[in-house]
Amino acid sequence: xxxxxxxxxxxxxxxxxxxxxxxxxxxxxxxxxxxxxxxxxxxxxxxxxxxxxxxxxxxxxxxxxxxxxxxxxxxxxxxx
Numbered sequence: 001x002x003x004x005x006x007x008x009x010x011x012x013x014x015x016x017x018x019x020x021x022x023x024x025x026x027x028x029x030x031x032x033x034x035x036x037x038x039x040x041x042x043x044x045x046x047x048x049x050x051x052x053x054x055x056x057x058x059x060x061x062x063x064x065x066x067x068x069x070x071x072x073x074x075x076x077x078x079x080x
Contacts, residue, residue: 033065040064 044057060067 036065037061 040061044060045054048054048057
């Protein structure tokens with residue numbers, strides 16, 4: 001009997017739902033997000049002075065879309 005891994009269990013659970021776990025995405029969102037990451041890196045990283053600032057700017061580079069949506073929803077009045 002083959003020992004099942006966590007990935008196998010997740011794929012098994014996702015077969016009944018409508019999620020795209022483990023499937024290749026052919027949407028235009030992935031390249032657009034990649035271009036946004038490159039742009040954010042050029043925006044945030046040149047101002048880094050030291051390791052702690054560099055790590056903070058890497059975090060900002062990766063998470064800026066989430067902060068943008070959060071503050072946009074707050075501005076519109078949807079968020080808390």
